[in-house]
Amino acid sequence: MHIIAENIIPELIDRAAAFEAVEAVFAAMARGDARNFPVIREELGHADALYGFKSGFDKAGLALGLKSGGYWPGNEAKGLTNHQSTVFLFDADTGRLKAVVGGNYLTAIRTAAASAVSIRHLAREDSRVLGMIGAGHQSAFQMRAACEQRDFERVVGWNFHPEMLSRLAETAAEIGLPFEEAGLDDLGAQADVIITITSSFSPILKAAQVRPGTHIACMGTDTVGKQEVEAELVARARLFTDEVAQSVTLGECQHAVAAGMISQDDITEIGAVINGAAPGRQSDDQITLFDGTGVGLQDLAVAEAALKLAIEAGKAVEVTL
Numbered sequence: 001m002h003i004i005a006e007n008i009i010p011e012l013i014d015r016a017a018a019f020e021a022v023e024a025v026f027a028a029m030a031r032g033d034a035r036n037f038p039v040i041r042e043e044l045g046h047a048d049a050l051y052g053f054k055s056g057f058d059k060a061g062l063a064l065g066l067k068s069g070g071y072w073p074g075n076e077a078k079g080l081t082n083h084q085s086t087v088f089l090f091d092a093d094t095g096r097l098k099a100v101v102g103g104n105y106l107t108a109i110r111t112a113a114a115s116a117v118s119i120r121h122l123a124r125e126d127s128r129v130l131g132m133i134g135a136g137h138q139s140a141f142q143m144r145a146a147c148e149q150r151d152f153e154r155v156v157g158w159n160f161h162p163e164m165l166s167r168l169a170e171t172a173a174e175i176g177l178p179f180e181e182a183g184l185d186d187l188g189a190q191a192d193v194i195i196t197i198t199s200s201f202s203p204i205l206k207a208a209q210v211r212p213g214t215h216i217a218c219m220g221t222d223t224v225g226k227q228e229v230e231a232e233l234v235a236r237a238r239l240f241t242d243e244v245a246q247s248v249t250l251g252e253c254q255h256a257v258a259a260g261m262i263s264q265d266d267i268t269e270i271g272a273v274i275n276g277a278a279p280g281r282q283s284d285d286q287i288t289l290f291d292g293t294g295v296g297l298q299d300l301a302v303a304e305a306a307l308k309l310a311i312e313a314g315k316a317v318e319v320t321l
């Protein structure tokens, strides 16, 4: 079996490889070739930590395994990332352990790849302004991946903690785009594509702030109770997700479903659009919303890609069990 250390993963897998892996596994999910198993997430009662497992099996890509990890809020003070995870891959034919792969960087690039997949398939081709809501660790990955999907000319951003906006400004500068801080009314009035990537538990973006034709990728809501946009906005949009079961229970759609404003039948798996089995955007003035809840199969897909690239590059550590 192989070990792929966290610190070598950024050099191994690029955004294009992550995009390809995530798009392929979304397509496999929608065809019924891949499924996620029930998520386990528990409070440890130690170090204030949340810990759990996300797992699944992709019969098409033969990816079998789990991501184990969670959130340790005290880590930052120790110079560590608060989110910590590791992916375990197994041989689908024998059940033998195949690889242990660092999961921290992979989580960021697979999450960014998911919103990028949604932008590729759902945003208007003439999208020119990217709106970013959120300026935490994930936001820079999100912006870089999004900017590869459309010819954006500038980025506008808002964050609950304005002092964090420098991350967005620096990332936009690295990409070569101008960045402007904006209020939410202003951001909604200008943006063609909006990414929300926060840990908010109450709606930030309101229906009245979003203009027709906008594509919104809601990427922060991955837990019961979290919310980034008003339920009225969800009800007004044409809805897409990675997995309907997660969308209605712990994703952005949970609130509109609980309020009886939409049902799960209103939500289309993005994989069905990728496969050509369902329509995506139907007009230039439709609002499309992708509820990116984050599924275990995304982690397995990028971990498999990283494993293959590490073996090819001679950087995988081989251990005999």
Ligand code: NAD
Pocket: 107, 111, 133, 134, 135, 136, 137, 138, 139, 159, 160, 161, 164, 197, 198, 199, 200, 201, 204, 219, 220, 221, 222, 292, 293, 294, 295
């Ligand atoms: P982070 O801790 O680095 O940043 C948190 C962000 O949320 C910052 O922009 C912060 O200003 C904002 N925020 C904090 N409290 C807020 C509040 N009360 N109201 C509005 N905004 C608030 O976190 P991160 O690593 O960037 O992750 C952001 C979110 O994305 C988290 O909720 C995380 O769980 C989620 N996430 C989702 C997926 C997925 O697959 N969908 C994957 C990874 C992370």
